[in-house]
Amino acid sequence: MNARPDFLLTVENxxxxxxxxxxxxxxxxxxxxxxxxxxxxxxxxxxxxxLDLICGRTKATxxxxxxxxxxLLKMREDQIVHAGVGRKFxxxxxxxxxxxxxxxxxxxxxGHGVFGALTFRRDDxxxxxxDEIAATVFLEELLEEKAAYLSxxxxxxxxxxxxxxxxxxxxxLDEPVAGxxxxxxxxxxELLNRIIQxxxxxxxxxxxxxxxxxxxxxxxxxxxxxxxxGSMAHVQADPKVIEVYLGH
Amino acid sequence: xFLNKNRFFSNTDLIGFALLALxxxxxxxxxxxxxxxxxxxxxxTYAFVAIGxxxxxxxxxxxxxxxxxxxxxxxxxxxxxxxxxxxxPEATKIQSTPGIPDFMDWNQIAEIPFWWxxxxxxxxxxxxVIIIPVIFAFIIGVAMFRRRVGGVYFAIITQAIAAxxxxxxxxxxxxxxxxxxxxxxxxxxxxxxxTDDAKVILYFVNGGLLFACLFIAQIIRKSKLxxxxxxxxxxxxxxxxxxxDVANFKIFVxxxxxxxxxxxxAMFTLQVGFxxxxxxxxxxxxxxxxxxxxxxxxxxxxxxYGALLVNLAKTTFSELFPELWLLGLGGLFIAVVLAFxxxxxxxxxxxxxxxxxxxxxRKMHIDEDVSKYDPLEAAAD
Amino acid sequence: MFADYSMGELGAIFAMQGFAGLILFSVxxxxxxxxAIIFGQMGVINMAHGEFMILGAYVTYLTSNLFSEYMPxxxxxxxxxxxxxxFIVAGALGMFVEWALIxxxxxxxxxxxLATWGLSLIMQQIYRSVFxxxxxxxxxxxxxxxxxxxxxxxxxxxxxxxxxxxxTGISIAVYIMMFRSSWGKQVRAVTQNRVMAGAVGINTERTxxxxxxxxxxxxxVAGSAFxxxxxxxxxxxxxxxxxxxxVVVFGGAASLLGTIASAFSISQAQSIMEFFLSGSMAKVLTxxxxxxxxxxxxxxxxxxxxxx
Numbered sequence: 001m002n003a004r005p006d007f008l009l010t011v012e013n014x015x016x017x018x019x020x021x022x023x024x025x026x027x028x029x030x031x032x033x034x035x036x037x038x039x040x041x042x043x044x045x046x047x048x049x050x051l052d053l054i055c056g057r058t059k060a061t062x063x064x065x066x067x068x069x070x071x072l073l074k075m076r077e078d079q080i081v082h083a084g085v086g087r088k089f090x091x092x093x094x095x096x097x098x099x100x101x102x103x104x105x106x107x108x109x110x111g112h113g114v115f116g117a118l119t120f121r122r123d124d125x126x127x128x129x130x131d132e133i134a135a136t137v138f139l140e141e142l143l144e145e146k147a148a149y150l151s152x153x154x155x156x157x158x159x160x161x162x163x164x165x166x167x168x169x170x171x172x173l174d175e176p177v178a179g180x181x182x183x184x185x186x187x188x189x190e191l192l193n194r195i196i197q198x199x200x201x202x203x204x205x206x207x208x209x210x211x212x213x214x215x216x217x218x219x220x221x222x223x224x225x226x227x228x229x230g231s232m233a234h235v236q237a238d239p240k241v242i243e244v245y246l247g248h
Numbered sequence: 249x250f251l252n253k254n255r256f257f258s259n260t261d262l263i264g265f266a267l268l269a270l271x272x273x274x275x276x277x278x279x280x281x282x283x284x285x286x287x288x289x290x291x292x293t294y295a296f297v298a299i300g301x302x303x304x305x306x307x308x309x310x311x312x313x314x315x316x317x318x319x320x321x322x323x324x325x326x327x328x329x330x331x332x333x334x335x336x337p338e339a340t341k342i343q344s345t346p347g348i349p350d351f352m353d354w355n356q357i358a359e360i361p362f363w364w365x366x367x368x369x370x371x372x373x374x375x376x377v378i379i380i381p382v383i384f385a386f387i388i389g390v391a392m393f394r395r396r397v398g399g400v401y402f403a404i405i406t407q408a409i410a411a412x413x414x415x416x417x418x419x420x421x422x423x424x425x426x427x428x429x430x431x432x433x434x435x436x437x438x439x440x441x442x443t444d445d446a447k448v449i450l451y452f453v454n455g456g457l458l459f460a461c462l463f464i465a466q467i468i469r470k471s472k473l474x475x476x477x478x479x480x481x482x483x484x485x486x487x488x489x490x491x492x493d494v495a496n497f498k499i500f501v502x503x504x505x506x507x508x509x510x511x512x513x514a515m516f517t518l519q520v521g522f523x524x525x526x527x528x529x530x531x532x533x534x535x536x537x538x539x540x541x542x543x544x545x546x547x548x549x550x551x552x553y554g555a556l557l558v559n560l561a562k563t564t565f566s567e568l569f570p571e572l573w574l575l576g577l578g579g580l581f582i583a584v585v586l587a588f589x590x591x592x593x594x595x596x597x598x599x600x601x602x603x604x605x606x607x608x609x610r611k612m613h614i615d616e617d618v619s620k621y622d623p624l625e626a627a628a629d
Numbered sequence: 630m631f632a633d634y635s636m637g638e639l640g641a642i643f644a645m646q647g648f649a650g651l652i653l654f655s656v657x658x659x660x661x662x663x664x665a666i667i668f669g670q671m672g673v674i675n676m677a678h679g680e681f682m683i684l685g686a687y688v689t690y691l692t693s694n695l696f697s698e699y700m701p702x703x704x705x706x707x708x709x710x711x712x713x714x715x716f717i718v719a720g721a722l723g724m725f726v727e728w729a730l731i732x733x734x735x736x737x738x739x740x741x742x743l744a745t746w747g748l749s750l751i752m753q754q755i756y757r758s759v760f761x762x763x764x765x766x767x768x769x770x771x772x773x774x775x776x777x778x779x780x781x782x783x784x785x786x787x788x789x790x791x792x793x794x795x796x797t798g799i800s801i802a803v804y805i806m807m808f809r810s811s812w813g814k815q816v817r818a819v820t821q822n823r824v825m826a827g828a829v830g831i832n833t834e835r836t837x838x839x840x841x842x843x844x845x846x847x848x849x850v851a852g853s854a855f856x857x858x859x860x861x862x863x864x865x866x867x868x869x870x871x872x873x874x875x876v877v878v879f880g881g882a883a884s885l886l887g888t889i890a891s892a893f894s895i896s897q898a899q900s901i902m903e904f905f906l907s908g909s910m911a912k913v914l915t916x917x918x919x920x921x922x923x924x925x926x927x928x929x930x931x932x933x934x935x936x937x
Contacts, residue, residue, distance in 0.1 A: 392924060395924060397923075397924070397927040399738060400738050400739065401878060403674075404674075404875070404878055405878075405923060405924075407871055408871050408919075412913055412916045412917060412920070415912055415913050418909065530867075537743065571754065571757075571758060574757075575750075575755075577747070578749070581743050581747025581748075585737075585740045585743050586730070586734075589737075
């Protein structure tokens with residue numbers, strides 16, 4: 001089973017077991033360049049675990065994950081990031097004691113070694129890039145604010161901004177609109193539509209309307225396995241999917 | 249815009265450094281006799297450890313309960329050199345084997361062991377003072393942080409290491425001087441360190457080194473590395489997924505803390521004239537944490553005051569009411585944790601600084617320098 | 630080093646050292662059980678654990694004095710009452726400490742560590758003021774003295790057997806309490822998901838207080854048992870605390886079986902090495918091995934792989 005080189009991400013036979021419980025079980029899927037893949041599925045289907053496995057947060061029991069023909073399973077988290085994979089967590093994860101500017105600055109892809117960080121200088125390139133990203137995620141007015149004082153939605157945006165500044169080729173978003181107000185939700189949908197243009201994205205989302213808007217293809221997970229895969233219309237018509245979502 | 253500048257010293261920091269320098273280099277030497285000045289010099293050697301703990305614990309969230317290990321290693325490296333110099337064949341001619349340290353002679357050891365030999369050289373010893381503790385910290389750091397041991401587990405294991413080293417030093421008394429430590433140190437390259445003049449000079453050397461460490465710590469804090477430490481303390485996973493190898497940063501800051509502690513230990517040996525396992529073990533190590541906590545775990549200047557005040561209180565109380573000292577110290581631990589988690593620096597920031605700012609505001613409209621904001625001094629939890 | 634001994638002597642040495650190791654094992658188990666409840670289940674670092682044990686020892690000491698003064702006829706049985714008293718006194722103090730101190734710090738484990746260290750200093754000073762700095766020993770009832778001869782060369786002290794029996798009994802009691810009673814279920818529910826446990830009607834505050842109290846109470850009983858094999862001084866608790874924590878961490882903090890297994894391996898290693906090396910080197914080697922293994926396997930011997 002050789003991965004086709006034109007896929008950006010190849011996941012094959014991925015399995016992880018926690019004391020015998022297989023949260024992800026022989027999972028295979030492929031993501032193409034510039035594709036927006038949405039993963040849906042009931043609670044406990046293993047959606048977040050899949051993202052954890054790809055970005056190295058959880059170690060897989062077996063299988064393979066190839067990104068641009070590099071095996072990710074053998075790499076450390078920071079190496080995976082440098083390879084071009086960005087990950088947003090389900091709950092907004094920002095540095096509350098630092099300002100918005102400093103939050104973005106830490107994610108700026110320069111000075112990542114110990115001595116690089118010691119000698120890092122805030123030059124004009126850094127500042128203009130941070131200003132640019134802040135404007136993209138609607139936070140240009142709040143650069144000097146401590147992240148702790150942001151609203152829930154603004155923290156989500158900040159975390160997305162922290163990913164964008166790394167300019168990853170593959171962006172993985174775990175429920176990016178969860179817990180947002182209706183207005184924030186709309187703004188975020190716009191934002192996501194803009195940022196998924198020139199990169200591949202994997203999104204976990206429950207909001208079907210939102211999924212329909214952005215998805216190139218949809219993968220439905222159930223009990224750690226792929227239940228169905230295809231266009232939104234295809235999976236919505238799939239009797240197995242209907243069974244899982246409505247059957248019980 | 250202030251963000252463009254990223255200066256290493258804000259105005260508040262400069263005032264803090266200047267006031268501390270005034271205290272250490274002018275007020276204390278003028279106001280105290282040589283005996284008391286030497287005592288303050290001893291207190292200040294603990295400040296080195298406390299500064300390291302501000303970096304590791306306050307900023308990085310890594311609580312080491314084994315800083316005494318590094319303080320002790322630094323101190324022992326210095327003491328070994330001084331002991332060899334004090335054990336010339338003439339000075340030790342009453343021993344059964346002249347020319348070796350007295351405790352070796354008492355333990356029927358007739359020859360200086362090979363690993364003592366390099367400590368005949370002052371250069372080697374001075375390098376060893378820093379390098380040996382740093383290598384030791386590096387090994388511990390790599391083993392622990394690479395395997396993601398953190399938090400309370402790290403604290404317990406460092407404490408166990410402090411216990412192990414103490415038992416080892418006490419058990420191997422023929423090579424280490426045992427429970428009494430290495431005592432009766434006299435001269436440094438022929439210069440008698442026991443005279444009043446030497447004590448004053450050593451006090452100033454100590455102060456100078458302390459400021460060197462303070463400057464290094466300030467630069468670490470104010471660089472991007474300092475902000476990464478805070479980020480790591482609060483959201484370790486996010487830092488990792490922003491492309492940082494978190495373990496390297498922890499190892500670095502742990503080694504930096506160890507190096508500071510080691511310098512403190514060496515200066516302790518020089519000023520006090522001996523080194524013993526009672527500065528290595530569990531109890532002294534955790535007391536060093538309280539110096540840092542009382543001063544303010546987020547403020548390097550605060551840590552210096554913390555070390556001074558707690559030790560001053562210790563000396564005063566244990567002279568006057570020896571019964572009460574342990575109660576006081578215990579109470580201090582509890583009070584600092586429950587009521588003042590940011591220590592003296594936190595109290596200063598919350599109560600004193602606003603008043604000062606108010607006075608200044610009345611006198612003149614404060615200038616537009618807003619760069620006082622310092623994430624390190626922001627809330628800890 | 631073996632050449633000087635005959636086979637029979639060697640066997641006897643190993644048996645005796647092994648038995649000495651079993652007594653040390655019982656001591657470790659008794660010490661670690663209370664901590665396994667407090668640290669393993671609640672995640673609280675109690676550096677004053679040793680002082681709670683010493684409290685139990687002092688309670689036993691007082692009870693024995695009381696009996697020999699006023700009820701010499703019942704002296705042979707005083708120990709059982711002493712043990713119950715030790716549990717109650719240490720447990721009550723534990724509940725008070727939880728209320729006054731620990732409950733404010735559940736989210737700051739490192740700070741709990743410092744605060745309980747402060748508590749341990751205070752308790753030590755109080756012991757010193759009340760009982761004096763010198764170690765005190767209790768009079769062991771007659772039936773516990775002497776030893777059982779197994780063969781000509783192997784003798785087993787009765788108080789050692791008693792401590793072993795006690796350790797077994799208390800382990801079983803703790804196991805039943807934690808894993809077979811509804812209270813144990815509540816404790817585990819609260820540790821695993823505090824908010825949810827509160828939502829389904831468990832009084833989380835009371836559960837915390839009771840758990841901490843019982844952990845301290847078990848420490849008190851351990852201290853009580855110690856008086857049968859050694860004397861007690863104000864700072865004796867501090868000597869044990871590192872060992873105890875290592876036993877619990879080494880076993881895998883949340884696993885009772887792990888705690889017992891690690892207590893067994895550490896005590897056996899130490900007592901067998903003690904025969905060939907000096908006591909301090911045996912201790913150094915044992916602790917180094919434990920720390921080394923913990924660096925390789927930080928989650929301890931027995932730990933579940935969990936979904937984060």
